Amino acid sequence: xxxxxxxxxxxxxxxxxxxxxxxxxxxxxxxxxxxxxxxxxxxxxxxxxxxxxxxxxxxxxxxxxxxxxxxxxxxxxxxxxxxxxxxxxxxxxxxxxxxxxxxxxxxxxxxxx
Amino acid sequence: xxxxxxxxxxxxxxxxxxxxxxxxxxxxxxxxxxxxxxxxxxxxxxxxxxxxxxxxxxxxxxxxxxxxxxxxxxxxxxxxxxxxxxxxxxxxxxxxxxxxxxxxxxxxxxxxxxxx
Numbered sequence: 001x002x003x004x005x006x007x008x009x010x011x012x013x014x015x016x017x018x019x020x021x022x023x024x025x026x027x028x029x030x031x032x033x034x035x036x037x038x039x040x041x042x043x044x045x046x047x048x049x050x051x052x053x054x055x056x057x058x059x060x061x062x063x064x065x066x067x068x069x070x071x072x073x074x075x076x077x078x079x080x081x082x083x084x085x086x087x088x089x090x091x092x093x094x095x096x097x098x099x100x101x102x103x104x105x106x107x108x109x110x111x112x113x
Numbered sequence: 114x115x116x117x118x119x120x121x122x123x124x125x126x127x128x129x130x131x132x133x134x135x136x137x138x139x140x141x142x143x144x145x146x147x148x149x150x151x152x153x154x155x156x157x158x159x160x161x162x163x164x165x166x167x168x169x170x171x172x173x174x175x176x177x178x179x180x181x182x183x184x185x186x187x188x189x190x191x192x193x194x195x196x197x198x199x200x201x202x203x204x205x206x207x208x209x210x211x212x213x214x215x216x217x218x219x220x221x222x223x224x225x226x227x228x229x
Contacts, residue, residue, distance in 0.1 A: 042221035098217035099145045099207045103198055104156030
């Protein structure tokens with residue numbers, strides 16, 4: 001089954017404790033991205049990747065890192081999480097770029113205390 | 114800069130009634146237009162998209178949308194709403210620049226509530 005998986009689905013952590021949210025897709029898509037969703041603000045892109053070893057900042061990249069060492073995986077790293085990073089995070093992938101159909105993961109609910 | 118406006122934050126519709134969700138966009142050229150749906154606890158799923166051609170687009174789950182260039186709108190419609198349609202709906206606009214760089218901007222969403 002074609003899908004995007006994220007782990008963990010729920011995470012409660014404390015300020016400053018490094019964490020990684022994993023994302024994996026099995027559709028051989030070149031384009032992958034991370035979004036955060038906040039009430040009243042909709043979806044905002046954090047980082048994206050056009051292909052292996054090619055990543056770039058989205059609209060709200062501060063406090064986040066990403067890497068794309070393999071085509072299928074695109075982890076999101078929070079080196080020193082802060083409470084303003086409490087949010088719902090989505091990973092998405094598409095065939096080539098943003099204008100292709102985006103396939104979204106189920107989301108990761110992160111709370112930073 | 115491109116932008117998307119979904120004027121209604123919440124809409125309540127009776128089951129069996131018709132539905133129209135509004136979307137207005139700002140974009141300098143011919144846009145790519147999308148509607149995504151997010152069911153509770155789920156990620157977003159594409160309902161339909163418009164790139165070119167027929168301005169009335171059919172999607173999944175009985176939804177359709179009409180691109181009206183003169184009004185910069187891409188409203189989503191369904192003739193008869195089912196309780197399972199209760200979800201949040203996102204309109205998005207995007208495009209591909211001459212450089213090959215692509216863009217995509219989501220609206221803030223409209224929450225659809227379905228009453229019995």
